[in-house]
Amino acid sequence: MPPMYFPPTPAPAAAFPPLVFPPSPAPLPASANLPPIIIPDHPGTYFPPSPAPGSAPADGMPPMLPAVAFPPMFFPPNPAPSEGMPPTPAVAFPPIYLPPALAPAEGPSVTIPDVPGTSGFNITEFVVVVGLGTPSQQSALMFDTGSDLSWVQCQPCTGHCYQQNDPLYDPTKSSTYDVVHCGTPECSAAGGKCNGTTCLYNINYGDGSSTSGALSQETLTFSSSRKFSSFPFGCGTTNLGDFGSVDGLLGLGRGQLSLASQTASSFDGTFSYCLPSHNMTRPGFLSIGASPDTGKVQYTAMIKKPQYPSFYFVELVSIDIGGYVLPVPPSVFTSKGTLLDSGTTFTYIPAQAYTLLRDRFKFTMKGYKPAAPFQDLDTCYDFSGQSVIFQPGMSFKFSDGAVFDIDIFGVMIYPYVDHPAIGCFAFASSDPTDQFSIIGNTQQRSAEVIYNVVAEKIGFVPLSC
Known part of the structure; x- marks a missing residue:
């Protein structure tokens, strides 16, 4: 669909206390x-x-x-x-x-908050904040059940990078970063294109936007106690189109390279989300793992x-x-x-x-x-x-x-x-x-x-x- 702008909404509350709303004031004239x-x-x-x-x-x-x-x-x-x-x-x-x-x-299961992309990111999708690398570099990512490969904008931006709120992810500052090599199953799942021994990726979206760069792997941090090592992602050095001001995308599709597939063996192949309502009475969340019945x-x-x-x-x-x-x-x-x-x-x-x-x-x-x-x-x-x-x-x-x-x-x-x-x-x-x-x-x-x-x-x- 064509990109659409919606005005910003306030960030959701950080805690989940019970909400008891006081009576309204008397009716206005x-x-x-x-x-x-x-x-x-x-x-x-x-x-x-x-x-x-x-x-x-x-x-x-x-x-x-x-x-x-x-x-x-x-x-x-x-x-x-x-x-x-x-x-x-x-x-x-x-x-x-x-x-x-x-x-x-x-x-x-592991759960993190999500917020509307209209809350300072100028998109209509929803956003979570995760860590990438060791030490962790904060990344605000829109999550999408219609996409597989996750990606972030990377240093050095040799092609084109749009303006984002956070600093660009810098792989040289991480001790756990590595490229994905040609001939691996992950490279095949990404299309199998290579530059020497480095696997490349290129994604074109339906609205005409695109991202390309080196297929890489890194430690993905959801919380202080939940980390995913060797997580495949795109280190994007040419990113074109309207992505608002997020740092990239978190893919939750059914393909081999998605977060849902990569964590299936540890989290029973289940994930869930709750997108907060417009009135923002309670915060939303993204959860990897089984939810209680x-x-x-x-x-x-x-x-x-x-x-x-x-x-x-x-x-x-x-x-x-x-x-x-x-x-x-x-x-x-x-x-x-x-x-x-x-x-x-x-x-x-x-x-x-x-x-x-x-x-x-x-x-x-x-x-x-x-x-x-x-x-x-x-x-x-x-x-x-x-x-x-x-x-x-x-x-x-x-x-x-x-x-x-x-x-x-x-x-x-x-x-x-x-x-x-x-x-x-x-x-x-x-x-x-x-x-x-x-x-x-x-x-x-x-x-x-x-x-x-x-x-x-x-x-x-x-x-x-």
Whole structure:
């Protein structure tokens, strides 16, 4: 997808204390310009059948039933409007208690925090900080389930290096650095190109960006007690395109050179992440190793596609919006398959399904003022002056019966710094030439997503961060 800029968000809290939110202040005067709170519609709300694809909802459709069955909810304040985040709640609701996120099991797993790339890195992917080398040199890396080889920008930058926040990694300052030699399995997995005895790598991404340099190996440090020796990575000396200001990329794909594959023997072939929600009430994390079974996980099959050996596919068959299941046959989704990707921002689905989904969403939001489209997102609203926003709950349904409930902040995004009350439906129509649908990282926010590669299943635990 084309690079997109989102305004910075504050870094998540460093600890995981239980959060008890105090009661809101008394309601502000009616004349005040109240920013809105977002509340999901009750899932039992009745909607009549969708109009035909491409047509507008009929004016005579009955209004939504009063939302009397769900309890009032209070959300903690969001960042200031100048930071371009979803509008701040400003109405008085009783407080609710949110327990702390359950950390993955201590045992063989290792967990580090993750933060949105909009928090000072100018990207829409998510970022972790790891150590590389001996002694360790700090590297802030975007992590991507759609990529295998990890890489960082390296000294000396003989080709081109973009501006990053941290100093470039310097292999001459590490006692554990080495190049990968030609003829090794790692070199073959990277394409087998060489310069003398040194193996080379070259990666071209779908948005036109690229990285190339020497295939290398180094000690990767996750924590003071967890290090991975001889970890293969790219020492990038020519790096072109929009990578924001991160130091490189951490690959979590299914290929031989990914972190997930390289650590499989020590960590049971399992990793998980939780991408923090827009309201940042609890920090996110990336965990290598098994997560504890809380009894709340919904597993679905991890699908393989030989033509895309590094990708993680799921078999999406339908989407529920406000208790209404889209009236499309499962083949609309299954004919091409659906990629689960941490590196794509929005969710892209076939036009036939998207038209129905968008029209249903527009019907539920017909009381709000439309706004101009934003990039691939054609359904936006201006919530200026609104004190409360009602939006439909949504969930993905899979062929084996698993259900993934989307977080309230996974339905819409608020992309503008100077117009923080403008929100857009975070779904788009895929191009007919696209090879598959994509579930993007916006819809995955606040859920722990568990990748059990050995058992070939993917789990979802909502409200985990």
